[in-house]
Amino acid sequence: MAKPRKGLFRSITIGLPYVWLACLFLVPFLIVLKLSFSQIATAMPPYTPTFGDPATWWASIKQLTIDNYLWIANDSLYFNSYVTSVRIALISTVLTFLIGYPLAYGMAQAPQRWKPFLLMLVILPFWTSFLIRVYAWIGILKPEGLLNQFLISLGLIDQPLIITNTETAIFIGIVYSYLPFMVLPIFANLDRMDKRLLEAAADLGSTPLKSFWTITFPLSFRGVLAGCFLVFIPAVGEFVIPDLLGGSGTLMIGKTLWMEFFNNRDWPVSSAVAIILLLILVVPIVIFQRVQDREAAR
Amino acid sequence: MKTKSLGSVRKSFSPWTDPDAKPFIRFENVTKTFDGTAAIDDLSADVYEREFFALLGASGSGKSTLLRLLAGFETPTRGRIVLDGEDMTGIPPHKRPVNMMFQSYALFPHMNVEQNIAFGLKQDGMAKSERNDRIAEVLKLVKLENYGRRKPHQLSGGQQQRVALARSLVKRPKVLLLDEPLGALDKKLREETQFELTDLQYELGITFIMVTHDQEEAMTMADRIAVMGDGRILQIGTPPEIYEAPTSRFVADFIGTVNIFDGTVTARNGDRLKLETGAGHLLEVDANEESVSRARSGEKAAYAVRPEKLRISAKELTGPNVLSGEVWEIAYIGDMTSFHLKMDDGKIVRVSMVNASRESPVQLTWHDRAWVSFDPDAGLLLAN
DSSP: OHHHHHHHHHHHHHHHHHHHHIIIIIHHHHHHHHHHTSEEOSSSSSEEOOOOSGGGHHHHHHHOOSHHHHHHHHOHHHHHHHHHHHHHHHHHHHHHHHHHHHHHHHHHHSOGGGHHHHHHHHHGGGGSOHHHHHHHHHHHHSTTSHHHHHHHHHTSOSSOOOOTTSHHHHHHHHHHHHHHHHHHHHHHHHHHSOTHHHHHHHHTTOOHHHHIIIIIHHHTHHHHHHHHHHHHHHHHTOOHHIIIIITTTOOOHHHHHHIIIIISOOHHHHHHHHHHHHHHHHHHHHHHHHHHHHHHHO | OOHHHHHHHHHHOOGGGOTTOOOSEEEEEEEEEETTEEEEEEEEEEEOTTOEEEEEEOTTSSHHHHHHHHHTSSOOSEEEEEETTEEOTTOOGGGSSEEEEOTTOOOOTTSOHHHHHHHHHHHTTOOHHHHHHHHHHHHHHTTOGGGTTOOGGGSOHHHHHHHHHHHHHTTOOSEEEEESTTTTSOHHHHHHHHHHHHHHHHHHTOEEEEEESOHHHHHHHOSEEEEEETTEEEEEEOHHHHHHOOSSHHHHHHSSOOEEEEEEEEEEETTEEEEEETTSOEEEEEOOHHHHTTOOTTOEEEEEEOGGGSEEESSOOOSSSEEEEEEEEEEEOSSEEEEEEEETTSOEEEEEEEOOSSSOSSOOOTTOEEEEEOOTTSSEEEOO
16 A cells, blocks of 8 residues: 555655756747747737637748748857857866866865865855846956056056956956856865875875876866866856956857847847757757766766 | 695794894884874884784774874874884885775776776886786786776675785785775685785785784784784784783783683792682682782782683582582584673673584583683783
């Protein structure tokens, strides 16, 4: 008698996340997908067809078109936006890794009683709104901002550095905002590592530096990979940072999408932009999953 | 295996009795404190070349710390360690001619068996062909020839243990340190491996220092055992010395099972003492050499006697060194039977009887009255 009930409980526990994903991920995705094949219309909502009356569904389906995708393919603005986004995201990811790895390593090496405190310091910025923190960077980086005042007062520069509205500002913003996503998975990996392995390596004649490259780094590689994807994927579609810090000179895809949607009110084209962005991001996600599967199979 | 020749060689191997023999490893007044607490307390000991030396103690006795000091993972707070005439002070672990086999094995999970073993050789910049020869040789030694390409997690516990051993042997260290080397193996495999390890040690001629909490393991494998407690060595000796001639109550109690009778010396006739126990028993015992000069009439002393040196009888016995009590527990173990007798004063005396024939000559059951007797030289007089 207990068995079928147990089975029901199992189905519910396993089913819940699927229901969640179906409602909040799959359905919105299908809506956007359908929108990307729709046509712009001067109406509310501003597209057609709308699939209102089931009797006209066949007629509605015939209205679907790939024009939006052709439009995007023919306008170099979109292509350039994608390339710029991927380039900025890649460079930012590398920079975040270069800063995040030593940080995570230092945390993992710290005495046990300090670790919760150090972890809190990494997470602390999340207590303030992301938007406010990005605005704060404008105050720091602008020509008459804190950084320039400081450097001028030190006598290091005469003229203020122009950082805001450049790519440099975007890099600073992304690295700052996404650093915890790099640090946390690497730290989790390093902290879990058996310290005896390093003793064994030293015992077998390996210098500490060599042990790092032959033992520590390869064993933390999964954390590095996770951190890189956690930074790269959202950075490609990032909108707030390039909009506030990058100015009009840098066109990233998130901003292009925003402009299509809000300035041009072209929901179908912006949906198509979003779908293509998704396709671009699926590639690294699939690679990541395959690497993880291979690791798990070892 | 060359077991036959081994026995004879082992017997004659006792450099510690030779005053001219040069110690291979010297611990000189080594102290190691952690946060003000001494894990090793002013410890001095000598280990000889080709010796199989066991550090035996309960957890927290400092045995592992001593091993880690020798490997260089810890530095002595005071004192020094000399290995083969060279002061090890300030020499980092990667430059010491010792290799360690870790209790957890510490195999590199991202490398296969061959890569694990090759790791140490690569650090020496050994040519690849020579390296491969050495790896093949050591894999054969631990009987894992066909497992070179496996990852550690694809191996059983026993196989992992062998890889760890191979990895620590492949560099041909002057000293091999073994931290509870058989701790993770099941009983049967452990017993097999014990003999394999001792054979291997003899064949290779490497000095072994092993840390263990298992006295049976230490007695089976080691030439000499150092019994440790509270960061000190309480006694160093061959397994028979440690078992039959413990120099302290702690060692007597720690190694094997022992009955200890506390009492007062009432009379003395040469080496023969009369000891009156608290329960009013009068024991006639031989004073062992060391305590001869010390134990005088009126002094407190303790007599320690092992269960297998007591005789048990269901019939009433008379004479000196006879105790009687109620059979409280009987444990039939197969090769022997162990009895717990409850004396009239409540003290439990343990007696073990070898089951030399299939039918027991002594018919005793729970709550029977039983008598035990022993010879004056069966036990050992310990100073309190």
